[in-house]
Amino acid sequence: MLIRRPPDIRSSEITDEKLYLTRRQWLAAAGIGAGIALVPERLLAGARRLTGQTDDKITPYDVITTFNNYYEFGTGKDDPARNAHTLKTSPWTISVEGDVKRPGRYPLDDLLRGLPVVERVYRMRCVEGWSMVIPWMGIQLKDLIKQLEPGPNARFIQFTTLLDPQQMPGQDSEVLEWPYVEGLRLDEANHPLTLLSTGIYGKPLPNQNGAPIRLTVPWKYGFKGGKSIVRIRFLPSQFRNTWNIAAPHEYGFYANVNPDVDHPRWSQKRERRLGEYFRRPTLPFNGYADQVASLYSGMDLKKNF
Amino acid sequence: MTTTAIIRWGLKPLIWVACLGPAAWLVHGVLRADLGADPVKTLTHTTGLSALIILLVTLTVTPIRRLTGFNGLVRVRRLLGLFAFFYAVIHLLIYAVFDHRLNPAEIAADIVEHPWVLVGFSAFLILLVLAITSPLAMVRRLGGKRWQRLHRLIYVAAGLAVLHFLWLVKKDISEPLRYGAVLLVLLLARIIPRVRAASHTGPGRDAALQSD
Numbered sequence: 001m002l003i004r005r006p007p008d009i010r011s012s013e014i015t016d017e018k019l020y021l022t023r024r025q026w027l028a029a030a031g032i033g034a035g036i037a038l039v040p041e042r043l044l045a046g047a048r049r050l051t052g053q054t055d056d057k058i059t060p061y062d063v064i065t066t067f068n069n070y071y072e073f074g075t076g077k078d079d080p081a082r083n084a085h086t087l088k089t090s091p092w093t094i095s096v097e098g099d100v101k102r103p104g105r106y107p108l109d110d111l112l113r114g115l116p117v118v119e120r121v122y123r124m125r126c127v128e129g130w131s132m133v134i135p136w137m138g139i140q141l142k143d144l145i146k147q148l149e150p151g152p153n154a155r156f157i158q159f160t161t162l163l164d165p166q167q168m169p170g171q172d173s174e175v176l177e178w179p180y181v182e183g184l185r186l187d188e189a190n191h192p193l194t195l196l197s198t199g200i201y202g203k204p205l206p207n208q209n210g211a212p213i214r215l216t217v218p219w220k221y222g223f224k225g226g227k228s229i230v231r232i233r234f235l236p237s238q239f240r241n242t243w244n245i246a247a248p249h250e251y252g253f254y255a256n257v258n259p260d261v262d263h264p265r266w267s268q269k270r271e272r273r274l275g276e277y278f279r280r281p282t283l284p285f286n287g288y289a290d291q292v293a294s295l296y297s298g299m300d301l302k303k304n305f
Numbered sequence: 306m307t308t309t310a311i312i313r314w315g316l317k318p319l320i321w322v323a324c325l326g327p328a329a330w331l332v333h334g335v336l337r338a339d340l341g342a343d344p345v346k347t348l349t350h351t352t353g354l355s356a357l358i359i360l361l362v363t364l365t366v367t368p369i370r371r372l373t374g375f376n377g378l379v380r381v382r383r384l385l386g387l388f389a390f391f392y393a394v395i396h397l398l399i400y401a402v403f404d405h406r407l408n409p410a411e412i413a414a415d416i417v418e419h420p421w422v423l424v425g426f427s428a429f430l431i432l433l434v435l436a437i438t439s440p441l442a443m444v445r446r447l448g449g450k451r452w453q454r455l456h457r458l459i460y461v462a463a464g465l466a467v468l469h470f471l472w473l474v475k476k477d478i479s480e481p482l483r484y485g486a487v488l489l490v491l492l493l494a495r496i497i498p499r500v501r502a503a504s505h506t507g508p509g510r511d512a513a514l515q516s517d
Contacts, residue, residue: 067342075477077342128475130343175477246476265421265472270404274342277403 058121059132061201063274068208069126070227071176072161072168079170080208087167087228089212098158098234101149108212112198115139115147119202120195122218124225125257125286127243129279130272136216137199142190150186154234158183159215159226180242182215182226183235183253187295193218193288196229219285219292221255252305256296257286261305308377316381324388327355328395345403349396356392356432357466359385361487364463368494383439386459390436393429421472428465431458460495463488 070080073087092108118140125131145157163179165171171178188194195216198205205211210227217224223243243251250264259269259282270279285292296304331351334340340347363385366378405411415422435456437443444452467488470481 063342071477130346262418266419267415272343272345277345278406279404 056121056123056133057275058135059274064132064134064200065206065208067132067274069128069222070170070208070210071173072170072178072180072228073208074170075173075175081206083169084207086169087162087207087211089207089228092212092230094213094229095231096148096233097231099151099154099236100234101151102147111144112139115143118195120193122193122216123286124216124218124222125271125282127221127223127251127255127263127268129266129268129270130274131286132274135201136195136197137202138195138197138213138216140192141194141196141215142192144196145186145190148232148234150234153236155186156183156235156238157186157189158231158233158235158239159229160231160233161226162228162230176242176246179230180226181239182224182241183239184215184217184224185238185295186234188217188292191292191295193291219257219288221251221257223251224255254296254301254304256301256305257282258284258301258305260284261302312377312380316377317384320381320384320388324355324359324385324391327351327392345399348399348403352392352396352399353466353470356389356396357463357470357484359389359392360432360459360463360466361484361491363389363459364488364491364495368491371494387436387439390432393432397426397429421469424465424472425469428462428469431462431465435459435462460492 066081067077068080069077070084073080073083093105094108094111095105096103096111116139117137119135119137121133121135123131124134150157159182161180161182162168163171165178184194196213197210197216198213200206200209205214210225213229214227215225215229224241238253241251241253243255244253257268262268268282271282272279283289331340331348334347335344338344363382366382366385369378370376401407401412405415416426417423435458438447438452438455447455467481467485470484471478474481
C-alpha cells in the first residue's frame with residue numbers, strides 16, 4: 001500500500017474549536033453522525049480508502065475521550081477521563097535503548113523533529129468486543145525507526161509506559177503488573193499503518209488517551225497500543241507483554257483481530273461499534289487484511305494469538 | 306399501626322418505588338440517548354446488577370427475622386423476588402436482542418461454548434421456575450414442604466449469578482467478589498443459626514424454626 005507523505009498541517013487548516021461545536025450541534029440536529037462534521041474531507045477520503053467501507057462513522061470526540069481502558073487511572077471506563085489530570089506530560093523524555101545505533105534519552109520534541117506528521121482515520125477494536133473509529137494524528141513508526149537505526153540483532157521493538165504511582169494512582173493496584181509493556185515484531189513496527197500517535201481530531205492527545213505519545217496498531221486489539229511511552233527498546237527476541245503476563249491463555253503477543261480465534265471466555269466474531277445498538281461482524285485484521293495479512297503468511301494464528 | 310398496615314401502605318409502596326427506580330432511570334436514559342458510550346452495556350449491567358441486588362435483599366429476610374424477631378419482611382419477599390425476576394427477564398432480553406438478534410442458534414451456541422453464559426442462563430431458569438410457582442395457589446398445589454424445598458434453589462441461583470458476573474469481567478474481579486462476599490455472609494447467616502438450633506433445642510422448636 002502506497003502512503004503518500006501528506007504535508008504538515010497548517011494551523012489555519014485546523015478548524016477553530018468554536019466551529020467544531022456549532023457545526024456538531026447543527027449536524028447532530030440534522031441527524032448526521034456528529035463525528036463526520038468535525039473532520040476535514042481529506043481525512044474522510046482517507047478513511048474510505050483505508051477502511052474499504054463507507055459505514056465507519058468517526059466516533060465523536062467526547063466518546064473517544066471518556067470511554068477508555070487505562071488501568072493506571074482506574075479500571076472503570078470513565079475513570080481515566082476523571083483521574084488522568086494528575087499526569088504531567090511536559091517535559092517528556094523517551095529513552096531509546098537496546099540494539100540501536102542512536103540510543104539515548106530524547107526529549108519528545110527532539111525525537112519527533114523532522115518526521116512527517118500524518119493524519120489517519122483508523123478503526124480501533126478492543127479485545128472486550130467493542131470498537132471505535134478514531135482520527136489519529138502522529139508519525140509513522142517506521143520513519144522514527146529509520147532515524148534511530150536499529151542494529152542487526154534487533155528483531156522486536158518494545159514500548160514501556162510511565163511508571164509513577166504518584167501520577168498514576170491506579171498503579172497502586174495490582175490488577176496488572178506495572179509498568180505497562182507492549183511491543184511488536186520489527187516488520188510489524190515498520191509497516192506503514194503503524195503509528196506513534198500524538199493527537200486525535202487534530203488536537204493533542206488528552207491524558208486519558210495516552211498523552212503525550214502512544215502506539216497505534218489498527219489491525220491488532222487495542223491493548224497493543226501502549227500509552228504514555230517513556231521507553232523504546234530494540235530487542236533480539238519476543239518478550240511477555242503485560243496482558244499476556246496477566247492472563248496468558250487469554251491475551252497473546254500478536255493479538256491480531258481475528259473473528260476465527262475466540263477469547264477463551266467470549267466470542268470475537270462480532271463487535272459493538274460504540275453508539276450502535278446491534279453488533280456488527282468483526283473483520284479479519286480489523287479490516288486491514290489486504291495491507292497486513294502477508295506479515296503472517298505461514299503462521300498459525302490460533303497458536304500465535 | 307398494625308404490621309399489616311405498615312407493610313401495605315409503607316413498605317410495599319417503598320419497595321415498588323425503589324425497585325422500579327433503576328428501570329425508570331434506564332428508560333429515561335434511552336429516551337435522552339444518555340446511557341454513555343456503550344448504551345447496551347449500560348442496560349445489560351444495570352439490569353443484571355439490579356436483579357442480583359434485589360435477589361440478595363430477598364436473602365436478608367430470614368436472617369433479619371432471626372435476629373430481630375420481626376416477621377413482616379416475609380410478606381414482601383415474594384414482591385422482591387418477582388422484581389429480581391423482572392430485571393432478569395429484561396437483562397436476558399437485552400442480551401438476546403442486541404447481542405444475538407434473537408437468533409436461537411447463536412444463543413444456543415453461546416450457552417454451550419461459554420460457561421459465563423451457561424451459568425447466567427441457568428440462574429435465569431431457576432428464577433423462572435420460582436416466579437411461576439410464587440402465587441399462593443402454587444404453594445397449595447405443591448404443598449408447603451415441597452414448595453419450600455423448591456424455593457431453596459434461590460441460593461443456587463444467587464451463586465450462579467455471582468459466578469456469571471465473575472466470569473464475564475475482564476480482569477478487575479473486585480466488584481463480583483464483593484457481591485460474592487455479601488452472598489457468603491447471607492448464606493452463613495442461614496446455616497449457622499440452624500446448626501446451633503439443632504444442637505440446643507428439641508424437635509418441636511426445630512420444625513417451627515425451619516418453616517419460613
